Amino acid sequence: MRDVSGAAELRGRTTLARSMLMAHEKVSGSCLCGAVRFSVEPPTMFCGHCHCSMCRRNHGAGFVTWFAVARGQFTLDGGRSELATFRSSDHGTRSFCRRCGSSLFCESSRHPEVVDVVLASMHGPIDRLPECHIYFDDRADWVVVSDALPKLGGATGLEPSL
Ligand SMILES: [Zn+2]
Numbered sequence: 001m002r003d004v005s006g007a008a009e010l011r012g013r014t015t016l017a018r019s020m021l022m023a024h025e026k027v028s029g030s031c032l033c034g035a036v037r038f039s040v041e042p043p044t045m046f047c048g049h050c051h052c053s054m055c056r057r058n059h060g061a062g063f064v065t066w067f068a069v070a071r072g073q074f075t076l077d078g079g080r081s082e083l084a085t086f087r088s089s090d091h092g093t094r095s096f097c098r099r100c101g102s103s104l105f106c107e108s109s110r111h112p113e114v115v116d117v118v119l120a121s122m123h124g125p126i127d128r129l130p131e132c133h134i135y136f137d138d139r140a141d142w143v144v145v146s147d148a149l150p151k152l153g154g155a156t157g158l159e160p161s162l
């Protein structure tokens with residue numbers, strides 16, 4: 001029974017992934033109130049669920065699904081004056097809409113050529129699905145994950161330790 005439902009889920013995901021691969025056009029996104037608007041040009045570089053405590057607290061959520069895109073393929077289309085930034089660590093800066101509070105981007109001085117974007121702020125599918133869980137060792141104990149994606153953790157949050 002598990003195998004049957006797993007196969008059906010996999011077929012569904014494969015169909016979705018195929019339809020996303022055809023979408024080479026820009027995908028737009030925005031905050032909740034619409035003041036901050038942006039767009040992303042595929043291909044993106046990564047997509048995963050982050051379980052770190054900073055993401056949880058920043059979003060008020062069990063975990064946060066991010067994708068990474070090269071800075072040159074990211075465009076802020078409007079609302080720059082509404083975009084507030086918060087320095088969340090010595091290398092990380094998180095951005096949010098000062099009007100509605102939506103958390104939108106995370107940038108790191110360790111990889112300045114990349115912008116991390118909240119997948120849930122997009123208006124349509126991007127070119128990939130979440131690939132893994134990161135900082136899984138730090139997850140909230142009330143979060144139950146039942147998918148088959150790799151669970152990465154350890155000191156860097158990205159080690160295949162589980
Ligand atoms: Zn807003």
Ligand SMILES: [Zn+2]
Pocket residue numbers: 050051052053054055056135
């Ligand atoms: Zn995180």
